[in-house]
Amino acid sequence: MPILLEKSQIDERLSQLEGWARQGQAAIEKSYVFADFKAAMRFVNQVAEAAEKVDHHPDILINYNKVKLTLSTHSEGGLTHKDFDLARDVDFI
């Protein structure tokens, strides 16, 4: 079972990522801009594949060429290493 991270751990893992920010107490989010809707959808499908692989799923909001990902470990009610591991995976896409 994933363990909720302390604030200092969250700050440390956030500092290793580019463009991710806290959203409230229990989530992190990042927004991406693509050339068009097709490019945004290609990214979303790659995110979906990465998410399925680790069985951890971000909320995904698509507005034409913009995609916002929100990560939280709902079962624990906050942020765990699963969130930051997937954020890192997604940024390798």
Added chain:
Amino acid sequence: MPILLEKSQIDERLSQLEGWARQGQAAIEKSYVFADFKAAMRFVNQVAEAAEKVDHHPDILINYNKVKLTLSTHSEGGLTHKDFDLARDVDFI
């Protein structure tokens, strides 16, 4: 250029759809529930294809097995036949 619909036209077109509701003055939305994330993503990709075909794109929010579509004609600042035509197309998926 699509023309903004009058309230009576919006009511009429809404009455021909199942599960769509107004969201504020300028949009309609519908939420769908699927068996799992994979099924939700399959639906989203079909929606994306339908959207590309008519060059009109809903906002798409994916929360694991739930998908919320929001339709609005942003260029006109409100609802047009394009929104209701795509809503109808999507419900044929």
